[in-house]
Amino acid sequence: MFQAPRGTNDLLPQDQKYWRYIESKAVDLARQYGFGRIDTPVFEDANLFVRSVGEGTDIVEKEMYTFEDRGGDQVTLRPEGTAPVCRAYLEHGMHNLPQPVRMYYFCPVFRYERPQAGRFREHHQFGVEVLGDADPSVDAEVIELAWRLMLSLGLKDTSLLVNSIGDTECRPAYVGELKNYYQGHESKLCAECRQRLDRNPLRLLDCKVETCRALGDEAPRSSDNLCQACQDHWSSLRGYLNAVAIPYEIDHRLVRGLDYYSRTVFEIQPLEGGAQSTICGGGRYDGLIESLGGRSTPGIGFATGMERLALNLERGGVEVPDEPSPKYLVANVGDAARPAALELAARLRANGVGAILSSGSRGLRGQMRQANALGIPYTAILGDDEIEQGVVMIRDMQASTQETKPMQEFLDSAGA
RNA sequence: GCGAGCGUAGCCAAGUGGUCUAAGGCGCCUGUCUGUGGCACAGGAGAUCACGGGUUCGAAUCCCGUCGCUCGCCCCA
Incomplete structure (x- = not known):
């Protein structure tokens, strides 16, 4: 792998x-x-x-x-x-x-x-x-x-x-002074710092070893030089x-x-x-x-x-907003509903409304579960009955309420 | 470059030599509910126990090596 x-x-x-x-x-x-x-x-x-x-x-x-x-x-x-x-x-x-x-x-x-x-x-x-x-x-x-x-x-x-x-x-003069100071205390420095003395004396200042820290407190300060x-x-x-x-x-x-x-x-x-x-x-x-x-x-x-x-x-436990889910999941039941559902999802998106098509290979129950798991606020349900009557059923997942609307009316209102 | 710890399903994890053809939990899928989610119950899929070698009648378990991950040093965001 x-x-x-x-x-x-x-x-x-x-x-x-x-x-x-x-x-x-x-x-x-x-x-x-x-x-x-x-x-x-x-x-x-x-x-x-x-x-x-x-x-x-x-x-x-x-x-x-x-x-x-x-x-x-x-x-x-x-x-x-x-x-x-x-x-x-x-x-x-x-x-x-x-x-x-x-x-x-x-x-x-x-x-x-x-x-x-x-x-x-x-x-x-x-x-x-x-x-x-x-x-x-x-x-x-x-x-x-x-x-x-x-x-x-x-x-x-x-x-x-x-x-x-x-x-x-x-800075050159200051670094020289710093080096001078530390050379006077070389025996107290950690092994790392002894090497820094030549390579990069400035870095001696932020060593975390206790004895080096103590020396650093008393060291000449750049801002004084x-x-x-x-x-x-x-x-x-x-x-x-x-x-x-x-x-x-x-x-x-x-x-x-x-x-x-x-x-x-x-x-x-x-x-x-x-x-x-x-x-x-x-x-x-x-x-x-x-x-x-x-x-x-x-x-x-x-x-x-x-x-x-x-x-x-x-x-720090800072609350960060979640990325928004699509507003609709378009559920579909039966072969006739599949293309209609695809079309509905496409039209919603064309109106700038987030919509995903759920897999019609699952039962309606499975599709509802999917909507729930994805945190999608509304499910649009299309089945043979809805197709026949030219309507769509809209379920509010949070309120657990649903109503049937004529397709065109729904599309008009969903865009707004 | 140096030091320490750890590697069991997608994730968390029990097991530290003998029915382990590997427990449990989360998650996923299916069903109970033939067109309705969250809850509950039942079932299912998913693991070369990191890899290789060794010890042993027998290894996830012990030993060695390799790889990987994590943490620390150095340094930096």
Whole structure:
């Protein structure tokens, strides 16, 4: 038997309601904030991600689905959403549009990882990007949008963490200072962290080992080591967030793993999360477009994981509306009724009314059971008697009442 | 890449060496009700007990290997 590949999932009809719900809330909000939808290819030139996400990152080092196609090109299944949007911005000359350009997307994302709760090899993201505006008010707006999405979904008990990690101006000096600090305490670090000391000192901050955490509390903070421009940006952002009353927490340990982030970074986490708890992550990436060959263009965005949002909706017991069933099931008894039933169902649908034809190979009883099991509110019954008299019997399944109506009259009223 | 747990019908699951040609429940189908659902009752279909090898008179049950799934680490949505 074939199985879905490891780390991938079928999204069955009965699971769809959570996704439709998230999608509709997200699209409504995105439109409110003036975002337009963009869809980019599932695969891209491998180098797009190597250059943007960063050569030393886990994503590029060991998680990308990269293969050579039949023409000999190295292509990669999209491991994140931001770089393709930036590529599209450049490719289509969007710097000629009124700035900033605001876009949102829903797309599958692929990373070769060991699957576990809330982490898959294929997952889906809703994300937004704002390109061409460096003002901190844009940061505030994007963060507000992320926060409003959680509220609008009905996800309670989430926390918003914000930090500034500086830019190319001030970060190198800060990383040096951090390294210095940790080197002074190297004997107390866990084995992992000793390796991080060389590879990626920033990551020392979010280690979960108790002794490392304690050291992290006392470590120099990025937000205390910003250059003047970053400092101004950071304090403006906090002011704006206060102005729109978004309940954020400053988390000095928040760093994020992709190379392209600068200044503002943020995450949203459920209070009671499992291991893979982050449901939304984002930040500013002012150097990214330039590194892809464009002229210097600031950008900021975030992405949310659909699977993690759906998981949290279920865990939180959030009521999500069911997908509506067709209004009518057309039951039929006898050979003569079969074509008439087919026609009736077709005419109902032509009027925009949902209708399914039940299998006449079952008895009427079986067809009623089917209507009941499918949650269909009305059954239209056609048998020899009805055909002869040109009528149809309509049964209200919930009220358990039924009445006979002339066919034409029923069709006229059903359309309205 | 590393560590742990688990694999019995579509789903949940009993059984931990001897009528197990595998219990029960949900769901599905049929009938009681020959043109009327939900409830009840009765019946039915559906399982190479993950796969391969070994131990044994005898294996779903014990051992080894493989595969798969789940959870955790790393990292991330």
